[in-house]
Amino acid sequence: MKNSIQIYCNKENLASVRRFVTKNLEPTALSEIEINALVLAVDEVCANVIIHSAECNDEKTLDVYIETNNTNITFEVIDRGSGYDLRKHKMPDLGEIIKTKRKGGVGLMLVQKIMDKIDFIPSNNGHIIRLIKHI
C-alpha cells in the first residue's frame, strides 16, 4: 500500500500531514504511542523542510509518501527546496541547549531516535528524505 499527500510549505499545514500519517497507521497493529512517535518523526522532517529548505515559501510544495508492508513502514518526504542532509546532523548536547536557552535543535535528534534508517537521496528537482521503521 502506498499513499501520498501534497502540501504547500506553510507551517500551518503540518497538521494535515499529521492527520494523513495517523490515518494511514491506525489500521496497523502499532500502539497509539508508536503511531504518535512515527507521526512526530514525519512532522519534524516536514517542519525542517518547510522552515530551512523552503524558507516558509508557501508557493513551494512538499509531498509525503507512506508505504507499509509486513516488515517495514517507509516514509518519503519530497523536498523541492535547497535541501538539508539530516544524516549529517550532529546530535546537540541537551545540557548546552538548556543552558543557552535555545528554542530549537532537538527535532532531528528525535527523528534519529525514532527511525531505524534515514536516507537522503538527491533527485531531479530536489531531494528525497526516506525514513524507514522496521516492524
Added chain:
Amino acid sequence: MVEIEIQKEGHIALILIDGDIDASSSIQLDECLNKQLDNKQLNVVIDCSNLNYISSAGLGVFMSYIEEFSSSNQKFVLFGLSEKVHNVFEMLGLDQLMNITPTKSEALIFLNEE
C-alpha cells in the same frame, strides 16, 4: 492549533493547554510562559491533560524556560500528560530534567515541598 488559557489560583498561575503544539503554534506557548516571568511571585502549574500532541518546537520552548524560571526563583510544573505525550519527553530524557507530575494535586504538593 492550540488554545492556551491562564487562570490565577492564589499564588499559582494555572495554564491550560488544549490541542497540538507544533512548529506553527509553539509561539503561543512561548508568549504565555514569557508573560509568567513578569510576576515573580507566581509559580506556574501547567495542565497538559488536553495536550494532544507536542513536537520539538514545543519541547524547545519548555527547555528554554528551565533556566529563565530558575533565575527568577520561579518554578513550573507540568501535569496530566497522556502516555503518548509523556513518551516524547522521555525520548530526550526531559522527564528527568523538568518537573512533571501525574496529577494537579501532586504538582501542588511538589511546589509546597520545594
